[in-house]
Amino acid sequence: MSTTSVHLTVRGIDVHVVYKDIKNLHIGVYPPAGRVRVAAPRQLDDDQVRLAVIQRLPWIKRQQEQLRSAERQSVREMVGGESHHVWGVRRRLKVIERPGRPHVEIGGDRLLLYVAPGTGDERRSDLLDQWYREQLRQAIPALIERWEAKLEVSVPWWGIRRMKTKWGSCNRESRRLWFNSELAKKHPQCLEYVVVHEMLHYLERGHGPRFAELMDRFMPDWRSRRDGLNAAPLAAEEWAGH
Known part of the structure; x- marks a missing residue:
């Protein structure tokens, strides 16, 4: 799909x-600073897009304020005592240096990282x-x-990757779904919201009234889940919400 970008x-x-080449205009506000992005049909001109943005300004400003006040995680140094979130729960990292296979596990209220002596912070971060x-590979299939x-659709393929602008994505042509690897840090209800959101794009491409109606029908509390997702602590590096 060819695109043209303007600021x-x-x-x-x-x-x-x-x-x-889309039918409906979509406005998104993304973490960490409330960046505004519009996906617009080609038949619209800049003035029409500007008017649409003006009409949504109150909503845009509310989203930006929410994002700017959201808790931020500090830069990860992968040392003992650091806070890391697992399924929405804050856990203190404990680094255990010992010979053997490196691995991660939960122990009580701690996140235990077993590494060989001298393992650098980049390798520790990769392991985590x-x-x-x-965690996502285990949670998503069910x-x-x-x-x-429930939706009477079939998902032939899905994957996990780091994404900077979305929590998830759906390619309707290939029917492939992608999920942001950061979702394992959020509450399980947030993950379910993203899964349903992306699967519903099989039925409706855009985010217009019909999409909202489908979300309302199948997941009545989707707005609170979405707000909880966007209010959750954000990673120090820039990546954005859905």
Whole structure:
């Protein structure tokens, strides 16, 4: 799909606009600083997009304020005593240096990282990232199976990757779903919300009224789950919410 990008300033707010072959206009506000991005149909011009943004300014400003006041995680140094979140629960990291296979496990209220003596912080971070991904690999299949039955759709393929602008994505043509690896740090209800959100894109491409109606029908509390997801602590590096 070819796209054209422009930057607009709307009442003091920088807006990144991407024109593409879609039917509905979508406005997104992304962490950590409330960056505004618009996906717009090609038939619209800059003035029409600007008007749409102006009409949504109260909502945009509320989202930006929520994101700016959200708790931020400190930069990860992968040392003992650091706080890390697992499924929405804050746990203190304990690094245990000893020979043998490196691995991660939960012990009481601690997150235990077993590494060989002298293991650097980058390798420690990679090990923890792999562990988070494995948590998602274990959690996602049951969710997909449950919601395939409820939505009467089939998910032929899904994967996990680090994404900077979304919690998840759906390619309707290939029917592939991607999930942000950061979701293992959030509450399980947030993960389920993202799974359902992306699966519903099989039924509705955009985020217009029909998509909201489908979310309301199948997950009535989706807005509170979404707000909880965006209010959860954000990683120190820049990556964005759905």
